[in-house]
Amino acid sequence: MRNARTWPQRTQVWLCISMMLLLASTAQAQPTGGTYTGTLECGPLITNPQQGPWSQPVQLTISGQSVAWERLDSRLSESGSGMLRDGRVSFNLEGRWNPGQRSTGQWRNVVMLEWKDSALSGPATIFSANGDQRLRDCSVRVAMAGGTKSVAVPPPVSASPAAAERARREQEANREKDALRERAIRENDERIARQREAQRREDEQAQRQAQERRDAQRRSQEAWEQQQQAVERQREAERKAKEEQERQRQVAAKQQQEREAQERAAAKTLQEANAKGAATRQAARIRALGLPADFTSSMLYVSYGAAWTELMPCAQWLGLLLENQKISEVRAISVRGRPGVSIKRPGQPAIGFVFRTESKEAYVWALVTDDRASLLETPGEHMHVAQLLALYTDPTRMP
Structure with a gap:
């Protein structure tokens, strides 16, 4: 209990x-x-x-x-x-x-x-x-x-x-x-x-948005690159076109130069042929001038400062003077027994060239202006006279 x-x-x-x-x-x-x-x-x-x-x-x-x-x-x-x-x-x-x-x-x-x-x-x-x-x-x-x-x-x-x-x-x-x-x-x-x-x-x-932005940037970059390529192709095409134009211009210029050279050569040939025939065409008038035979049958020499060189036969030079329409009168002169030629252009005083001859060669001895004869002494004077002799035979070069 x-x-x-x-x-x-x-x-x-x-x-x-x-x-x-x-x-x-x-x-x-x-x-x-x-x-x-x-x-x-x-x-x-x-x-x-x-x-x-x-x-x-x-x-x-x-x-x-x-x-x-x-x-x-x-x-x-x-x-x-x-x-x-x-x-x-x-x-x-x-x-x-x-x-x-x-x-x-x-x-x-x-x-x-x-x-x-x-x-x-x-x-x-x-x-x-x-x-x-x-x-x-x-x-x-x-x-x-x-x-x-x-x-x-x-x-x-x-x-x-x-x-x-x-x-x-x-x-x-x-x-x-x-x-x-x-x-x-x-x-x-x-x-x-x-x-x-x-x-x-x-x-x-x-x-997704980042990817979309990247895709948009990529497309934009590709479009820009394509645009740049198109611009570059256009520039290249323009450059080639300019090069082709320049090439064609140069070809045309060269062809023009060749044509002009050919024309000048033909004109020169024609001029030379015409000049050579001037003595024959103007034989009677040359005889009528009364110049000595030893002068008209001589080769005319000129000096351009360095040495004497042939210009053309005296008879040919006289024939070209007589055929020049820009010369109004050609007559014979004589200074100290040396033969000469007086050339008269309209509106200008006459100018005379006096020559000395030796062995079928004629040389400019004096220049007659205002009825006074001046002997040629310096190379510059001889060069000036040589240019005048050639100028009077070519009407195209005379003013």
Whole structure:
């Protein structure tokens, strides 16, 4: 009978045991304080998938409800803290490369962790410093020994109806809390999934727009290159056309020069032939001048400053003078017994040429102007007289 207890005593014992179990279960529903190491695993860089995935260690330090985050990498700094509520903690972290590193810049890391299966785990997303560009999708897991999920303790069978009702209500409240927590987690996961899907669509749209811009730039570049090629072809065609025109002009000029040379040669030949026949055609008039025969039968020589050269036979020179329509009178003169010829042009005083003869050769000796004879002494005077002798035989050259 020593172990026998009354109904109220047994009820109190079971209530105490139930409360202790509930308190123990509630205490173990949160991770215990301490420092834990886990892993941050990130996928490829969204803006450049060639930069592949990577993983790094992270450290969580729990003190009461406060949880401190630190990424364990000496090259960079990324740390922050959050409050643990209902088994969940979130971080809005700012990271930067440490001075002296090859890489520079800053970023944001948004982390949401949940206490589940003796670990804090959940998604993380790395953004640009201003939060406009999503860079990498990541996940975090930090295992923590000693943590358990909360469990419900059924009320003792022998408890009083009031205690049983309270236990039932507490169990229902715990179930409702668990359901709310599960729904919140599910809604958060769905929100994150929607955000990621929206971000994926935005990234795809941005990639399409970037590709469209690249295609438009490529088409614009191709059109510009084609235009430049057309311009270059036009320039080449114009250059070839100008070269052909210049070639034809040169050919035409050369042909014209050849024709003119031929015409000059023919005219010269004709002139020479005509000049050679002047002595025969004007033989009677030459005899009528009364010039000495040794002069009319001589070869006329002139000097152009360097040496004496043949001009033409004297009879031929006289015949050309007589046939020149621009000469009004040709008559014979004599100075100091030397034969000469006086030439008169309309409106101009007569000019006379006096010759000396030797061995069938005639040379200009003096020039008669204003009835005065001037001996030729200098090379310049001989050259001037030589030009006059030739000029009077060619009407086309006379003014």
